[in-house]
Amino acid sequence: MARPPLSKERVLRAAVALADDIGIEALSMRKLAQELGVVPMALYKHVTNKDELLDGMVDVIMAQIxxxxxxxxxxxxxxxxxxxxxxxxxxxxxxxxxxxxxxxxxxxxxxxxxxxxxxxxxxxxxxxxxxxxxxxxxxxxxxxxQELFDDSGPANPEEQAAAMSAMAQRYPYITEMAIAASHTDESVVGSGCDDQFEFEFALDILLDGIARLHRAAMAG
Amino acid sequence: MARPPLSKERVLRAAVALADDIGIEALSMRKLAQELGVVPMALYKHVTNKDELLDGMVDVIMAQIxxxxxxxxxxxxxxxxxxxxxxxxxxxxxxxxxxxxxxxxxxxxxxxxxxxxxxxxxxxxxxxxxxxxxxxxxxxxxxxxQELFDDSGPANPEEQAAAMSAMAQRYPYITEMAIAASHTDESVVGSGCDDQFEFEFALDILLDGIARLHRAAMAG
DNA sequence: TTGACAGGTGTACGGCGTACACCTAACGTG
DNA sequence: CACGTTAGGTGTACGCCGTACACCTGTCAA
Incomplete structure (x- = not known):
C-alpha cells in the first residue's frame, strides 16, 4: 500500500478536506501530516509555512467559482x-x-x-x-x-420552553422575529429561514439601488 | 509601586489595549499577564479561559456603541x-x-x-x-x-513603477479604479478613497431600498 | 482564634509551528 | 558505469501556547 508522492496540489486538497472535517481552528500542520501519512516536516517541502498553506487553501476554493x-x-x-x-x-x-x-x-x-x-x-x-x-x-x-442561530436544541422540552421564555424576556424583538420566521416557513426542521432567499433579497436591494443610480447618472 | 489588584474589568481593558497594540493574533494569556505584572495563571481567577476573555473583550467594544x-x-x-x-x-x-x-x-x-x-x-x-x-x-x-489595499509602499520609485505596471497588466480593472480614486481624492497621501463616504453610500443604498419596499408594502 | 475564601504563584503537560541536520532514492552527465 | 546533484521524506529540538493542579498568603467574619 505505497503512498503516492506528495505535491502542493495534494497537500492543499487534503488541507481543505481536513478543515471541512475538523474545523479551521483545529487544523494543524501535524494533523494534516498525519492525515497524509507523513511526518509533519515533510509538508514544508511543499508549502513554506502555515500561512502559505492557508493562502493555498483559499485559492482552491476560489477556483470553484x-x-x-x-x-x-x-x-x-x-x-x-x-x-x-x-x-x-x-x-x-x-x-x-x-x-x-x-x-x-x-x-x-x-x-x-x-x-x-x-x-x-x-x-x-x-x-x-x-x-x-x-x-x-x-x-x-x-x-x-452568516448564521446567527445554531438552532442546536438537544435539550428536553421543559428546558427548551424555559430557555425560550427567558429568551423572549431578554430579547423580545429577536424572539418575535424568530417565531414569525418559523411559522412562515413550511418546513418543520431547520432555522425557519430560507438563507438563500434572504441572501438574494439583500443582493437585489443592492443591485436595484445600483441600477437606479446608474440610470439616474445616464439620464442626468 | 504597588500594583492595584486585578479584576475582570481591568483584565479585559488591558486585553483590549494589548490587542490594539500587538494585534489579536499575537495576544496571548502570557503576554497579557506580563503586561499586568502578574503570572499567567493569575488571569484564570478572573476569566475561565481564553475564549471567555475574547468574549469579554467583545463586550467592552459593544459597550462603546x-x-x-x-x-x-x-x-x-x-x-x-x-x-x-x-x-x-x-x-x-x-x-x-x-x-x-x-x-x-x-x-x-x-x-x-x-x-x-x-x-x-x-x-x-x-x-x-x-x-x-x-x-x-x-x-x-x-x-x-474592509480595506483592500494596504498602500504600504516603502520601495524605491522604480520598483514601485514596475509593480504598478505589473499590476495594471494583471488586474486592469482594479488598477483603473485605484487610479481614478487617487485622482479624485484631494489629499495626496492615503488610500485615495474616503472610507466613511463609501460606507455611508452603501448603507444608504440599502436603507433607501428598504424604505422603498416599506412604502410599497404600506400602499399595497 | 480560627477557618474560609479570594486571589496570586510555580510547576508541569501536551500541542503547536518550524529551524536544522540528516538520510535516501532517482537521475542527468562524464 | 560511476558520481555529484537534487527532490523529497525523516528525526530531533526549541520556544511558544493554553491551562490543570497544588500551593501559598493575606483578609475578614464568626
Whole structure:
C-alpha cells in the first residue's frame, strides 16, 4: 500500500478536506501530516509555512467559482457570479474567515475582484460608480452569509420552553422575529429561514439601488 | 509601586489595549499577564479561559456603541446607531474578526441586535420585512469595513513603477479604479478613497431600498 | 482564634509551528 | 558505469501556547 508522492496540489486538497472535517481552528500542520501519512516536516517541502498553506487553501476554493457568464446584462452576470461564489464559500464554512483574516488577498482573490469590477465596467457603469458599488457590496461580493442561530436544541422540552421564555424576556424583538420566521416557513426542521432567499433579497436591494443610480447618472 | 489588584474589568481593558497594540493574533494569556505584572495563571481567577476573555473583550467594544437615538424616524436612528458601531469597530480593528469567529454571539451582541430590530419594528416595519432587512444589512449592521489595499509602499520609485505596471497588466480593472480614486481624492497621501463616504453610500443604498419596499408594502 | 475564601504563584503537560541536520532514492552527465 | 546533484521524506529540538493542579498568603467574619 505505497503512498503516492506528495505535491502542493495534494497537500492543499487534503488541507481543505481536513478543515471541512475538523474545523479551521483545529487544523494543524501535524494533523494534516498525519492525515497524509507523513511526518509533519515533510509538508514544508511543499508549502513554506502555515500561512502559505492557508493562502493555498483559499485559492482552491476560489477556483470553484464559476467564470462570469458572457452575453448577458451586467446585472445578471454579477448576480450569477456572486451566487456561485456564495455556493463555494458555503461548501467550506471556514473560507470567509480565512480570506478576511489574511493580511493580503491572494492573487486568486484579486483575479476574482478584478473580473467582478470588469463586469460592472463593461456593463457601462462609470469608474466612480463601480468603485462605490464594490464598497456597497462589501463582503457580499464574496458570498458571505452568516448564521446567527445554531438552532442546536438537544435539550428536553421543559428546558427548551424555559430557555425560550427567558429568551423572549431578554430579547423580545429577536424572539418575535424568530417565531414569525418559523411559522412562515413550511418546513418543520431547520432555522425557519430560507438563507438563500434572504441572501438574494439583500443582493437585489443592492443591485436595484445600483441600477437606479446608474440610470439616474445616464439620464442626468 | 504597588500594583492595584486585578479584576475582570481591568483584565479585559488591558486585553483590549494589548490587542490594539500587538494585534489579536499575537495576544496571548502570557503576554497579557506580563503586561499586568502578574503570572499567567493569575488571569484564570478572573476569566475561565481564553475564549471567555475574547468574549469579554467583545463586550467592552459593544459597550462603546451609542444607545439608539429617541424621537427620530427609524431610518435616522438606524443610521446613527450603525455609524456608531462602525466607529467602535474601527477603533479596534480586530473586533469584527473576533465577533465573527466566536461560536455564539455574546449577550452584548444579542442586545445590540435586539435593539436594532426594535428600531425597525417600532418604526412600523413588519416582522417579515424587518427579518429580510436584518439579513440585507448583514455584516454592515456591525459596522464592518474592509480595506483592500494596504498602500504600504516603502520601495524605491522604480520598483514601485514596475509593480504598478505589473499590476495594471494583471488586474486592469482594479488598477483603473485605484487610479481614478487617487485622482479624485484631494489629499495626496492615503488610500485615495474616503472610507466613511463609501460606507455611508452603501448603507444608504440599502436603507433607501428598504424604505422603498416599506412604502410599497404600506400602499399595497 | 480560627477557618474560609479570594486571589496570586510555580510547576508541569501536551500541542503547536518550524529551524536544522540528516538520510535516501532517482537521475542527468562524464 | 560511476558520481555529484537534487527532490523529497525523516528525526530531533526549541520556544511558544493554553491551562490543570497544588500551593501559598493575606483578609475578614464568626
Amino acid at each position: 464559476d467564470p462570469p457568464a458572457v452575453g448577458t446584462d451586467w446585472k445578471s452576470a454579477v448576480r450569477q457570479r456572486i451566487l456561485s461564489a456564495r455556493q463555494a464559500l458555503l461548501r467550506h464554512r471556514w473560507a470567509s474567515q480565512v480570506i478576511e483574516s489574511r493580511a493580503a488577498p491572494t492573487p486568486a482573490v484579486m483575479d476574482y475582484l478584478d473580473s467582478m469590477i470588469g463586469l460592472f465596467r463593461t456593463g457601462g457603469l462609470s469608474v466612480d460608480l463601480t468603485h462605490h458599488v464594490m464598497h456597497a457590496m462589501g463582503s457580499r461580493i464574496l458570498g458571505f452569509s | 451609542d444607545p439608539p437615538a429617541v424621537g427620530t424616524d427609524w431610518k435616522s436612528a438606524v443610521r446613527q446607531r450603525i455609524l456608531s458601531a462602525r466607529q467602535a469597530l474601527l477603533r479596534h480593528r480586530w473586533a469584527s474578526q473576533v465577533i465573527e469567529s466566536r461560536a455564539a454571539p455574546t449577550p452584548a451582541v444579542m442586545d445590540y441586535l435586539d435593539s436594532m430590530i426594535g428600531l425597525f419594528r417600532t418604526g412600523g416595519l413588519s416582522v417579515d420585512l424587518t427579518h429580510h432587512v436584518m439579513h440585507a444589512m448583514g455584516s454592515r449592521i456591525l459596522g464592518f469595513s
